[in-house]
Amino acid sequence: MNIAVIRFPGSNCDRDVHHALELAGGKPEYVWWNQRDLSSFDGIIIPGGFSYGDYLRAGAIAAITPVIEGIKEAVGEDKPVLGICNGAQILAEIGLVPGVFTNNSKAKFICRWTDLKVKTNRTPFTSMYKANEVIKMPIAHAEGRYYNDEIEKLEDQDQIVLAFEGENPNGSLLSITGVCDEKGNVCAVMPHPERASEEILGSSDGLKFFKGMVNY
């Protein structure tokens, strides 16, 4: 499966994602923000980082670049699209997933391992997990607090993908830290599966995100 790994000025998890995709058996390729045509790819990942210095709001400027048009076309063709951390913020800014990821409840950058509950396994990325399985992956963000004023709709439509298990470190609504679109093909998650893709990193729980995508 050919997978585009999107790079913006300020992306910094692109190589980690590329490596994790190779581990999962995918064929990743870096794509720069000004490439509009993504039709040769079967799936897309927007990795984490600090695109455009997080100016204005995290993800706001990346959300209006040419590559976003290509991503929207891929979504229209039901191709799997995953946004991780800054990638999740970008997907929320575009409106491809509902809600926003905004400043943590305490004014602090949080970088640590978290326990997470997989709330739905209907997405390509969570298809290899059991529903309600608890997995371990790290977070690293200052703007990760999930907020949405239509939370019931999200629950009714099974659009909550990941939630913190136990402590809610950033004050997210209902501990939510991963959401998807109505179909489930577009996923936005604040935790970093690529940083939990090999035992040497402390956990390999995240690798199934990429395996699920590659096998989709």
Next chain:
Amino acid sequence: MKYDAEVKISLKKGMLNPEAATIQRALALLKYQVEETQTIKIIKFTMEGDGEELVRQKVDEMCQRLLCNPVIHNYEIGINPEE
């Protein structure tokens, strides 16, 4: 004609503002007791346009497409002929 435009972006009422809360706590350290602290972002620029109303419409479009996130923000637009 050239206009001065100003966009004031604030969080919707009830939205948590960690930056403002931190500033309020810091003021308390200096023994200033203040309440309802807010932080508001102001973006200013000049632009050419045919009349105040058309310029306002354009700036409103900018707010919706880039400058604000409608889920969490309110905004106010000020337009004045350039001095």
